[in-house]
Structures are given as structure tokens and as C-alpha cells.
Amino acid sequence: MQNSIGVLLIRPLSTYLQEELSKRYTLFKFWQVPPDIRREFLEKHSNSIKAVVPNGVQGADSELIDALPRLEIVASHSSGLDKIDLEKCREKGIRVTYTPDALTDEVADMALLLTMATMRRICEADRYVRSGAWKNADFRLTSKFSGKAVGIVGLGRIGSAIAKRVSAFGCTIGYHSCSQKPNSTFKYYPSVIDLASNSEILVIACALTHETHHIINRDVINALGRNGIIVNIARGCHIDEAELISALVEGRLGGAGLDVLEHEPYVPDQLLGLDNVVLSPHVGASTFETRQAMADLVVANLEAHFANKPLLNPVV
């Protein structure tokens, strides 16, 4: 028991994580603090808070880090690190951990789910049945997924898990990553445009960095073509969303399955009106099982840090 150690949890995440943290530390629930008094709150508890637990949506920026002079560790409940000021952490000697692997299968499952839901128009079909329209006419024909050419942007943990699943559907697989994988039998494309030109479905699974911001732009969308499908389970900012929407509206792109959006949770009205788009609210890793595994990793990293043991998932 190390109740003198304060842990700042940025978002609720799971009841399980809150309980596990409360058993070990003094837990501060940041989302319960009204935004206009957060500065005073941080000042008041700055001597106690030694750990911050952010996630992939709300991280630890330089302002938060600077407000906590006793901060020792940022233990992120995410595999994406784009919302954490890693440079600032390095500068200040603050350790950073994350939860890769724990969520890989779940997010890969979500990619397949969104791909097939978009191609088979399952949300539209559901609305069709519920509206009673089925009594008057058969539902429209949709597109087959099995056997298609799938391009994966980012053949990392999640990208590889997507490839494994997609292989079972008899699809051909190409990928673009920072570098070619020497042990992969999939075709490597050094350029995203070439990958898109040779794919029918493009799945975004890379990390968000300065280089991958808007990696999916007008040229990539046009290269994928009017029957192409884009699926994004990584980060909204990978796609130039205005270009995506205009391509969908103008029929230059066949459809999109999006778990993440550029300005989430704000959704452009035009997307809401499109039947060839399937949307989910950044829930790629949001199941009881995966959230528990992620919570266990966060707690294990914190325990290791405060016991002066090696971190399980060190980033910094």
C-alpha cells in the first residue's frame, strides 16, 4: 500500500482500473474537476501527484506536466502515444509507459468489423429492416469482401493482426510502413499512393506522428478510386477529413469505416448523412476484457516504477 502516492487519472476508463488504483494509491479523478478550477486543483495536489494515467484521447501535454513538479511517471492506458509530450518527459526525466499488445486483437477485430459493415452496408440494412421498407422491396446489392486486395498502412502490431485476419478471407495484402519487413511475405509499397493504387480497401493502422498526419490525402484517395473503401482504426488526423468527405459526396470513393475522427468527438454533419459510411466512437479497444488487460498493465507498470523495478512497457 502506497497511499501517500497520488495518481491522477485523466478519464474514467473503467471501474476496474479506478478500483485497482484506489486500492494502492490516492486516486485523483481529473474528469470530475470542472475545467475552470483545474489549475488550482493541480496546484493544491502538486506535492502528492507522482503519476498520471492518461489515454489515447486525452494525454499528458506540456502544460499538465509542468503543473506537476513531483511527477515521476506517465502510465498511459493506450498504445498510441501521440497525445503525450514525450520530449518534455525525456527532458524532465519522467518515465512513460503504455499498453501495447493488450489491445491488438480487439482493434484488429474492429478493423474487420468496420470493413465488412461498410462493404455490406450493415447499418443501412439494419435501418431498412426497422423502417419496414423490406416489405416493399429487396435491399440493394452490396460488395463482397472475401478475396479483395487490402492495403495496410502501418504493419505494426495492429496492422499485422489485421493482415492475419484478412488472410483468412483469401484477400491479397500489401502494406506501407516506415520500412520493409524482412520476414513478411506481403508486398511492400514504399509509397502510400502506390499502395492505394493497388488496393481495393485501405486500412489505416500506423502511429500518428508529424509524418503520418494527413497521410491519407486527396491524391491517395483518388488513387484508391471510386469503388475503394477506407477504414481507419488508428487516429483521425491520419486522414484529411475534408478531402475524405468531398470524395465520398462526389462519388470518388466508395465508402469509409471510421472508428476515429479528426476532431472527435465532433462529427461533421456531412458524414452523418452518408449511407456509405459506418461510424463508431473510438471504441476499438473498448471491451470489458481488453480494458481489464490494459488496466492490469497500467497498474503493473506503476507498481514496478514505485518498487524501483524494471518497467514492463517502457517508452521513456
Ligand code: NAP
Ligand atoms: P505499433 O506496433 O507501434 O505500429 C505502428 C506502425 O506505424 C508501425 O508499423 C510503423 O512502421 C508505422 N509507422 C510509423 N510511422 C510511420 C510512417 N511515417 N509511415 C508509415 N508507417 C509508419 O502500434 P500499434 O499497437 O499497432 O498501434 C497503431 C496505432 O493504432 C496506435 O499508434 C494508435 O494510434 C492506434 N490505436 C487505435 C485504437 C482505437 O481504439 N481505435 C486503439 C489502439 C491503438 P514500422 O513498422 O516500419 O516502424
